[in-house]
Amino acid sequence: MTSSHDSSAAPSLPGGAARRVSALLPPFPWDRLEPYKAIAAAHADGLVDLSVGTPVDPVPQLVQDALAAAADSPGYPTVWGTTALKDALVGWVEGRLGARGMTHRNVLPVVGSKELVALLPWQLGLGPGDRVAFPRLAYPTYEVGARLARAEYVVYDDPTELDPEGLRLLWLNSPSNPTGRVLGVDELRRIVGWARQHGVLVVSDECYLELGWEAEPVSVLHPDVCGGSVEGLIAVHSLSKRSNLAGYRSAFAAGDPEILGELLEIRKHSGFMVPAPVQAATVAALGDSAHVAEQRQRYAARRDALRAALVASGFRIEHSEASLYLWATRDEPCWDTIADLAKHGILVAPGEFYGSAGADFVRVAFTATDERVGAAVARLGG
Secondary structure (H helix, E strand, O other): OEEOOOHHHOOEOHHHOOEOHHHHOOOOHHHHHHHHHHHHHOOOOOOEEEOOOOOOOOOOHHHHHHHHHOOOOOOOOOOOOOHHHHHHHHHHHHHHHOOOOOOHHHEEEEOOHHHHHHHHHHHOOOOOOOEEEEEOOOOOHHHHHHHHOOOEEEEEOOHHHOOOOOEEEEEEEOOOOOOOOOOOHHHHHHHHHHHHHOOOEEEEEOOOOOOEOOOOOOOOOOHHHHOOOOOOEEEEEEOOOOOOOHHHOOEEEEEOHHHHHHHHHHHHHHOOOOOHHHHHHHHHHHOOOHHHHHHHHHHHHHHHHHHHHHHHOOOEEEOOOEOOEEEEEOOOOHHHHHHHHHHOOEEEEEHHHHOHHHOOOEEEEOOOOHHHHHHHHHHHOO
């Protein structure tokens, strides 16, 4: 499946000064869920929202303290980040991901990972005639990024089966959103080798890497995958899930210094700066593993409870070996499942949001509070 977009079809803004960029984009998917959310919210015991997957647990106290201590930051922050932040990023990439030989040139802070995903094709200079590839079931923003750059996009089951002609950017996503599938070392190594052979940049979205349950996710930057060289490779990481910092918009890219250097120059001109207090909070979060282990325990318990309840009520769970979601189906159209669960006050995400291959699935987040997860379990069993 390949698509290209004719910008001439976009209507003009008043005065004809510009074209509506929004005309390049599909309808915002979450708007379609609003009627079902209203039905679910009318439940006597209230809404159990398992759709978006936003963190609900407290921001770790040491992170809050670091943010508050840096609150008096009247000057502009830098796009490339403080020395303390770059040291923390390099230390985490080497210590947690196993990458070797990292320097400050191998890391770049970004204002949440979604903005990077959406703007990366444009920031790389891609446009008409260039192709961007992403998994058949995938985070919708990969497609949005290609559309905004007016590039073509193609979906894959196995990227090494793609025609490499014109392919400039290959998105990997492990652990996957929405399926929770994890790509193993051998599979990643094979893909990286193929991409390098054809001169294709690999960008690996690894935001759920610390949330493996039945598999141990590995980074594309690990020497077993990349052979000790990060050339042509970028890994994207976020603190939204592992540290409950979705509201802070703290993320970073790591890998090929030539690519990151080019992005840095573009982002300097564009003013993409992580706020100074958030930089300080990020240093604190990356320097502490105890809060990550504590949050994992919360999610593990919620995952176990929801998985058992879903299976007992007739769902089948596929993949879901990592991430914050259960990829579930009753072998019926996803909107039928959405409508039925909404009657029980439970809201989940339709698999169709992530590609037509998800039309019979729903994505169930286990990011709600223990009390709300308990309510969902009780209703599924009722």
